Amino acid sequence: MINRRTTLKLGGAGALASLVNLPAHTLAATNTSSATPFHAIYDSVYSESVGFANTIQSSASSIMDIEGDLSKLWYGQLRNQLITSCTPLMGLTTRLDLFCLEELARDVGMKVSLRIDHLIDQLGKVEHQINGSPMINSSLVKLGHKSGFGSKLAELSGLFLNDLTADLSAQKLTGPNAPANKTALVTWMIS
Amino acid sequence: MALPPNTSQAEFNRALAEFESVVGADWVFSSDADVALYRDSYSPLWGEEEERIASAAVAPDSVEEVQEIVRIANRYKIPLYPISTGRNLTYGGAAPTLTGSVVLDLKRMNRIIEVDDKRNYALVEPGVSYFDLFKYIREHDLQVMLDVPDPGWGSPMGNSLDHGVGYTFGPYRDHFGSHIGLEIVSAEGELIRTGAGAIPGSDAWQDFHYGAGPSIDGLFAQSNFGIVTKMGVKLMPMPEAFKNVTVTVPRYQDLQSLIDEVNYLEDSYLIGMPFYNSPAGGGLFDPTPLGELMQNGWPNPEQLEAFVTAQNKPAWSVSFHLYGPQEIIQGTWTAIQRRFSDKIAGAAFEEEDLHNLPIPDDDIPALPDKAFLGIPNLEIFHIVNRNPMNDNDPPDGHADMFTMAPRTAEGVHTAARVLAEAYQEMGFPPATSPFSTPITFYARAFVVAVLIPTWRDSAKNAASRALYERCLDKIAEIGMGTYRTNPAFQELAVSKYSFNEGALLKYQEKLKDAIDPNGIISPGRYGIWPANMRNNRG
Numbered sequence: 001m002i003n004r005r006t007t008l009k010l011g012g013a014g015a016l017a018s019l020v021n022l023p024a025h026t027l028a029a030t031n032t033s034s035a036t037p038f039h040a041i042y043d044s045v046y047s048e049s050v051g052f053a054n055t056i057q058s059s060a061s062s063i064m065d066i067e068g069d070l071s072k073l074w075y076g077q078l079r080n081q082l083i084t085s086c087t088p089l090m091g092l093t094t095r096l097d098l099f100c101l102e103e104l105a106r107d108v109g110m111k112v113s114l115r116i117d118h119l120i121d122q123l124g125k126v127e128h129q130i131n132g133s134p135m136i137n138s139s140l141v142k143l144g145h146k147s148g149f150g151s152k153l154a155e156l157s158g159l160f161l162n163d164l165t166a167d168l169s170a171q172k173l174t175g176p177n178a179p180a181n182k183t184a185l186v187t188w189m190i191s
Numbered sequence: 192m193a194l195p196p197n198t199s200q201a202e203f204n205r206a207l208a209e210f211e212s213v214v215g216a217d218w219v220f221s222s223d224a225d226v227a228l229y230r231d232s233y234s235p236l237w238g239e240e241e242e243r244i245a246s247a248a249v250a251p252d253s254v255e256e257v258q259e260i261v262r263i264a265n266r267y268k269i270p271l272y273p274i275s276t277g278r279n280l281t282y283g284g285a286a287p288t289l290t291g292s293v294v295l296d297l298k299r300m301n302r303i304i305e306v307d308d309k310r311n312y313a314l315v316e317p318g319v320s321y322f323d324l325f326k327y328i329r330e331h332d333l334q335v336m337l338d339v340p341d342p343g344w345g346s347p348m349g350n351s352l353d354h355g356v357g358y359t360f361g362p363y364r365d366h367f368g369s370h371i372g373l374e375i376v377s378a379e380g381e382l383i384r385t386g387a388g389a390i391p392g393s394d395a396w397q398d399f400h401y402g403a404g405p406s407i408d409g410l411f412a413q414s415n416f417g418i419v420t421k422m423g424v425k426l427m428p429m430p431e432a433f434k435n436v437t438v439t440v441p442r443y444q445d446l447q448s449l450i451d452e453v454n455y456l457e458d459s460y461l462i463g464m465p466f467y468n469s470p471a472g473g474g475l476f477d478p479t480p481l482g483e484l485m486q487n488g489w490p491n492p493e494q495l496e497a498f499v500t501a502q503n504k505p506a507w508s509v510s511f512h513l514y515g516p517q518e519i520i521q522g523t524w525t526a527i528q529r530r531f532s533d534k535i536a537g538a539a540f541e542e543e544d545l546h547n548l549p550i551p552d553d554d555i556p557a558l559p560d561k562a563f564l565g566i567p568n569l570e571i572f573h574i575v576n577r578n579p580m581n582d583n584d585p586p587d588g589h590a591d592m593f594t595m596a597p598r599t600a601e602g603v604h605t606a607a608r609v610l611a612e613a614y615q616e617m618g619f620p621p622a623t624s625p626f627s628t629p630i631t632f633y634a635r636a637f638v639v640a641v642l643i644p645t646w647r648d649s650a651k652n653a654a655s656r657a658l659y660e661r662c663l664d665k666i667a668e669i670g671m672g673t674y675r676t677n678p679a680f681q682e683l684a685v686s687k688y689s690f691n692e693g694a695l696l697k698y699q700e701k702l703k704d705a706i707d708p709n710g711i712i713s714p715g716r717y718g719i720w721p722a723n724m725r726n727n728r729g
């Protein structure tokens with residue numbers, strides 16, 4: 001099974017990022033035209049996450065790369081920004097990083113309002129599970145069951161931002177682990 | 192929404208309004224979504240009626256606000272559950288022991304009041320995390336080293352008060368043992384300082400922790416006797432260098448001699464935390480080749496020696512860091528090799544490169560074991576939560592079962608055998624074996640650890656709880672107990688400390704009645720219930 005550790009061993013954060021012309025560090029977004037400002041978070045270890053970042057950078061206030069170390073991002077940058085202004089966060093990361101981020105976000109009173117789990121089996125087939133915003137369920141049909149869903153989800157960010165109401169069904173939904181023999185990525189909104 | 196016990200919705204609303212008048216409406220949390228943030232993510236009772244759920248949370252910013260909140264709680268007889276960062280997963284996280292308690296979230300009290308790298312201490316508030324303190328020390332170029340737990344997102348105060356542990360020298364990795372001076376808001380709202388801090392104008396609060404007369408500091412760890420609002424942390428002066436070394440011994444029967452020698456070095460303050468392992472038996476999370484050996488029950492010593500010989504690997508190893516000036520490290524390492532060679536035939540030695548401290552910022556990301564060098568991180572989630580032992584059915588969390596054992600080979604083997612029996616009795620594959628090794632979080636005792644899975648699935652949780660409780664029962668039968676556990680198991684865990692018909696708990700409850708007559712602070716924490724809840728244990 002390809003997991004985060006394996007991926008890191010195979011080439012590290014920089015390799016995937018360079019494939020899609022994104023530097024493996026925080027980027028200033030080129031366009032902040034979204035009606036609701038938000039920060040986008042991705043992990044350059046994962047190609048779907050990089051695809052998400054590539055597409056969303058035109059609408060996010062800023063884009064931040066976890067680079068495999070959430071604590072560096074949270075304690076070095078993100079927490080201080082959120083204490084000043086609880087700008088919503090939207091990300092596509094591992095389940096583990098969302099688990100940790102959800103615990104950390106309590107510091108600033110923010111909580112998960114949307115959660116779409118993407119379980120990827122060893123053959124690359126993707127299963128999507130949505131929690132927290134039933135109104136966008138129909139949009140998931142467009143995602144299909146193959147790779148490339150990261151950029152498609154980024155295109156839906158405006159839809160997600162329409163409803164930032166906290167939803168209990170999305171909070172603390174799972175532990176940090178992926179199911180057996182699967183990679184677990186999650187698209188989420190924390191507001 | 193849960194309500195505090197014996198409190199109407201109207202009374203609770205009035206209490207919340209009074210809390211708001213103290214801290215402001217932005218810092219009182221009572222919506223379902225806000226309160227859900229305080230659920231225990233690893234709860235072994237997740238989603239069940241018995242899951243411990245808060246009624247609300249209130250986040251003060253100052254000692255004075257804490258005092259006011261305590262006074263309000265006394266008037267309404269509403270239980271408060273103080274947390275610092277509330278991220279001590281496997282031990283309850285931010286969730287209260289008693290459903291309906293108001294979480295007193297001290298996250299806003301996050302001031303680093305002082306760090307002194309000449310007298311080697313820090314004075315901090317509850318909401319300061321290890322990450323915060325590490326960053327402060329680096330930014331101010333202070334020459335002290337933290338001792339951090341895994342993960343490092345908790346607070347030095349909260350971790351110490353929960354009897355948390357780290358990874359460096361013995362006196363520092365026992366975090367409560369290395370605290371020095373407390374400030375406490377009593378259950379009646381009075382402000383107390385311990386040690387030299389009780390002397391007005393003292394400059395020695397973080398130098399002298401006893402004061403005169405009985406020391407009461409221990410009453411505020413794993414307890415419900417007061418709310419700690421400041422704590423001194425003794426810090427290790429930044430060592431000049433460190434070196435990781437390993438000793439291996441060939442035979443199964445060598446473990447006691449190995450332990451004897453490590454105990455000597457540990458108690459002489461010559462080494463950092465020892466890490467025992469069994470190359471022949473496999474590491475803590477490694478798949479082991481023990482299946483065949485264990486088919487007919489616990490093997491006898493001859494079978495174990497034969498197994499080790501067949502593996503063609505050393506039976507046991509121990510690694511530890513040597514800290515200090517280069518000359519001292521080299522001299523200590525030379526002495527260690529001599530002592531082990533004298534005592535154990537076939538002892539072999541490995542050493543890694545010497546590294547100067549502090550580690551440059553640019554080199555930290557590549558460090559494999561950051562916690563050993565006092566660098567907080569979250570990497571433990573990658574190690575513990577996903578390993579070959581649970582790869583087939585990864586759990587949502589874990590409830591750690593730490594058996595405190597004497598520092599002997601017999602103690603380790605007995606604990607491992609009894610835990611394996613408990614697992615088998617409850618239908619689980621054993622998590623311990625004749626090659627289980629001790630963990631030395633506490634320099635003065637061994638820990639034999641098993642991580643019992645927790646789930647979002649109530650049926651699986653029921654099985655895990657039954658296993659956990661069976662483990663507690665079984666280790667008590669051989670005179671052993673645990674030192675820290677999830678609130679779901681605290682009552683049972685402390686019941687095993689039952690000498691003289693439970694005299695210890697009776698004494699603690701007498702104290703509780705005198706100190707906290709309305710029973711407002713963390714009722715039920717570690718089995719200590721106030722008088723008004725004692726008959727039905729909450």
